[in-house]
Amino acid sequence: xxxxxxxxxxxxxxxxxxxxxxxxxxxxxxxxxxxxxxxxxxxxxxxxxxxxxxxxxxxxxxxxxxxxxxxxxxxxxxxxxxxxxxxxxxxxxxxxxxxxxxxxxxxxxxxxxxx
Amino acid sequence: xxxxxxxxxxxxxxxxxxxxxxxxxxxxxxxxxxxxxxxxxxxxxxxxxxxxxxxxxxxxxxxxxxxxxxxxxxxxxxxxxxxxxxxxxxxxxxxxxxxxxxxxxxxxxxxxxxx
Numbered sequence: 001x002x003x004x005x006x007x008x009x010x011x012x013x014x015x016x017x018x019x020x021x022x023x024x025x026x027x028x029x030x031x032x033x034x035x036x037x038x039x040x041x042x043x044x045x046x047x048x049x050x051x052x053x054x055x056x057x058x059x060x061x062x063x064x065x066x067x068x069x070x071x072x073x074x075x076x077x078x079x080x081x082x083x084x085x086x087x088x089x090x091x092x093x094x095x096x097x098x099x100x101x102x103x104x105x106x107x108x109x110x111x112x113x114x115x
Numbered sequence: 116x117x118x119x120x121x122x123x124x125x126x127x128x129x130x131x132x133x134x135x136x137x138x139x140x141x142x143x144x145x146x147x148x149x150x151x152x153x154x155x156x157x158x159x160x161x162x163x164x165x166x167x168x169x170x171x172x173x174x175x176x177x178x179x180x181x182x183x184x185x186x187x188x189x190x191x192x193x194x195x196x197x198x199x200x201x202x203x204x205x206x207x208x209x210x211x212x213x214x215x216x217x218x219x220x221x222x223x224x225x226x227x228x229x230x
Contacts, residue, residue: 106151
């Protein structure tokens, strides 16, 4: 496809379960970002990947959150032992390079609900 | 640290009237500034960006924004609003030379254009 895709679009889970969210960036984009958007709030940075460089994990809220990226393609965001405060829309974005001025292209998001 | 303030949670304007959505920022050094729009049940879409040069930036769908360094502002404007412009608008910033690659977003402003 032409855009960033994310799966699943919706995920409902029980407190304490692990979840895995997937992002397929635009082909050829070397930079990939994960954000979290809580209801009625702005986007909160989670993690950034650029090529083979070490990821910028400075936005991850706790050690229950982790993410991986295979080369310059798919990324997965894993949340272990989910809590109700993890409920949010998780957005993935990619950009052509990691340069500051390149605009980011966003996927539709995964809406996570933790019961 | 970098931050963005969008002082208005909601802006209401009549169709055909000019609109302004306000944004101020704080960043070390020179900024890169962005506006994104989020339509219901859709991902964020890039509208425009300021990198350098002309302070008035033109973007998609007839939107423009003016960079004002002395006031640290980057207000979004459109001369004549359309009902279809109704959406959630986010301003974002990152420092040109330092800091994390990911964007820092404002909390968003909901634009409601009345017919």
